[in-house]
Amino acid sequence: MERRLLQQLTASELEQYQQELGAACERHAEWLARLNRTLICHSQPDPDDLAKTPHRHCRFGRWYYGVDNPVLNSNSHFIRIGDVHEMMHSVASKILSKSLEEEPITTREYDQLAQLALQLREATDDLRDEMQGDRALNAKVLGAIFENAREGVIITDTSGTIISVNRAFENVTGFGADEIIGKSPNILYSGRHDDEFYRKMWQCIESEGTWSGEIWNRRKDGKEYLEWLSISSITNNEGDKTHYIGIFSDITSEKESIERIQYLAHYDQLTDLPNRVLFQDRLKQALAKARRDGSEVAVLFMDLDGFKEVNDSVGHSIGDALLQQVAKRLLSHTRESDTVSRFGGDEFILLLTSFSGKNGVAGVAGKILEEIDQPFEVEGHTLHVTTSIGISLFPADGDDCDTLLKRADIAMYQAKRNGKNQFRYFLSDIAPEGL
Numbered sequence: 001m002e003r004r005l006l007q008q009l010t011a012s013e014l015e016q017y018q019q020e021l022g023a024a025c026e027r028h029a030e031w032l033a034r035l036n037r038t039l040i041c042h043s044q045p046d047p048d049d050l051a052k053t054p055h056r057h058c059r060f061g062r063w064y065y066g067v068d069n070p071v072l073n074s075n076s077h078f079i080r081i082g083d084v085h086e087m088m089h090s091v092a093s094k095i096l097s098k099s100l101e102e103e104p105i106t107t108r109e110y111d112q113l114a115q116l117a118l119q120l121r122e123a124t125d126d127l128r129d130e131m132q133g134d135r136a137l138n139a140k141v142l143g144a145i146f147e148n149a150r151e152g153v154i155i156t157d158t159s160g161t162i163i164s165v166n167r168a169f170e171n172v173t174g175f176g177a178d179e180i181i182g183k184s185p186n187i188l189y190s191g192r193h194d195d196e197f198y199r200k201m202w203q204c205i206e207s208e209g210t211w212s213g214e215i216w217n218r219r220k221d222g223k224e225y226l227e228w229l230s231i232s233s234i235t236n237n238e239g240d241k242t243h244y245i246g247i248f249s250d251i252t253s254e255k256e257s258i259e260r261i262q263y264l265a266h267y268d269q270l271t272d273l274p275n276r277v278l279f280q281d282r283l284k285q286a287l288a289k290a291r292r293d294g295s296e297v298a299v300l301f302m303d304l305d306g307f308k309e310v311n312d313s314v315g316h317s318i319g320d321a322l323l324q325q326v327a328k329r330l331l332s333h334t335r336e337s338d339t340v341s342r343f344g345g346d347e348f349i350l351l352l353t354s355f356s357g358k359n360g361v362a363g364v365a366g367k368i369l370e371e372i373d374q375p376f377e378v379e380g381h382t383l384h385v386t387t388s389i390g391i392s393l394f395p396a397d398g399d400d401c402d403t404l405l406k407r408a409d410i411a412m413y414q415a416k417r418n419g420k421n422q423f424r425y426f427l428s429d430i431a432p433e434g435l
Contacts, residue, residue, distance in 0.1 A: 023150070024060045024124075025254065027060055028060040029253050032258070035092060036257065038096065040264065040269055055089040061085060081124055104277075107266070107278070117257070117258045121254060128228060129230055152165070152168045152169035152248045152250075153166040154169055154245070154246045156246075160184055165181070175220050192224070201231075206233075212229065214229075227252075230247050273327050276341065279349055290395075296394060297404075298393050299404045300350035300351075300368075300390070302348040302412070303346060303388050303412055305387060305420040318378055318379060321378045322376055323346065329371050333371055337353055349408075369386070372386060386421035388415040389412060389422070390409060390425075391408060392411060411424045
């Protein structure tokens with residue numbers, strides 16, 4: 001039977017690697033936040049992120065490859081951390097390179113980055129669990145590690161009364177030792193988990209002696225935070241339970257960074273509408289469903305008339321605020337089953353999946369024309385724009401996403417050439433050859 005880490009590492013080694021792992025995870029969360037800013041602001045990436053082996057240049061990588069302990073180097077969780085970390089930086093480097101070249105980034109690439117971020121956190125959590133969850137921790141945690149650990153530590157008696165906490169616990173929760181000792185850990189409950197969650201948790205602790213997982217708790221100021229928590233039961237020489245020890249790390253910022261990557265992958269930052277990537281994914285799903293049930297799908301390609309003049313006359317910040325108002329008007333005049341997307345600039349795309357033939361689509365397009373034609377009040381300016389709309393239909397105008405989008409775009413330009421502030425269906429007899 002493989003011995004656990006705590007049976008192979010000395011107390012000083014355990015303390016060192018617990019602290020180093022916590023610091024490395026914090027630094028990698030900072031890297032994720034920096035990557036987010038680079039993608040959002042289209043700023044210049046860090047040269048290290050575009051290096052030949054970017055995973056060895058980041059601070060997490062320098063810690064990982066600097067570990068020279070055969071116990072850790074051969075540990076399966078530690079090895080997995082390295083594999084996932086290398087792949088994550090490889091994907092990030094590819095996305096950043098595409099962003100620099102202004103090439104489209106696919107849903108798969110964004111999703112792969114988010115999935116790898118989750119896998120890295122799972123791998124580090126597994127290593128934390130192995131470091132923290134052993135019953136032998138009782139002998140070590142009561143010493144110098146208890147006070148100096150980066151992780152929060154809480155010790156209770158068998159009735160659940162808190163008898164000791166360390167400084168990291170106080171820093172994370174905001175509760176001082178004098179405020180928390182003698183009370184129940186219930187004081188930290190966030191209310192996010194039901195009774196069944198806690199029942200299963202304690203069932204695991206009683207049957208296996210330990211439990212690890214994510215849990216939401218609440219600080220003294222009322223703010224909720226997400227932590228990775230390991231709870232172990234401590235027994236005496238006779239095998240009787242004497243205490244419970246909980247060791248936790250605040251992983252809120254790490255979780256938020258991962259969620260931010262997932263958001264960036266699918267939503268426009270200015271309007272909060274689905275972006276090109278998410279729209280195309282929904283269009284593919286709509287086409288698949290339409291093929292099964294024999295229904296129609298409509299794509300409405302919109303381009304604002306006069307938007308450039310707004311930007312030139314009152315500035316881009318006012319123009320951005322106008323685009324936000326346009327997005328709100330579009331949402332207010334479409335159904336929940338429809339998708340309103342911003343493709344970039346002043347281009348918006350609508351996906352309709354439930355309508356009564358061309359007359360139904362025409363009704364939606366007509367309402368949009370009327371709504372956009374109404375004046376906009378933006379930061380003291382009264383602005384007026386209109387929109388030109390091109391429409392393509394499945395299956396009449398195409399059988400795939402690219403064809404339908406191209407033909408809706410062509411129809412939109414037909415509407416502009418015919419006087420703007422109107423909609424046009426795609427007409428194959430006047431479209432460029434091949435479309």
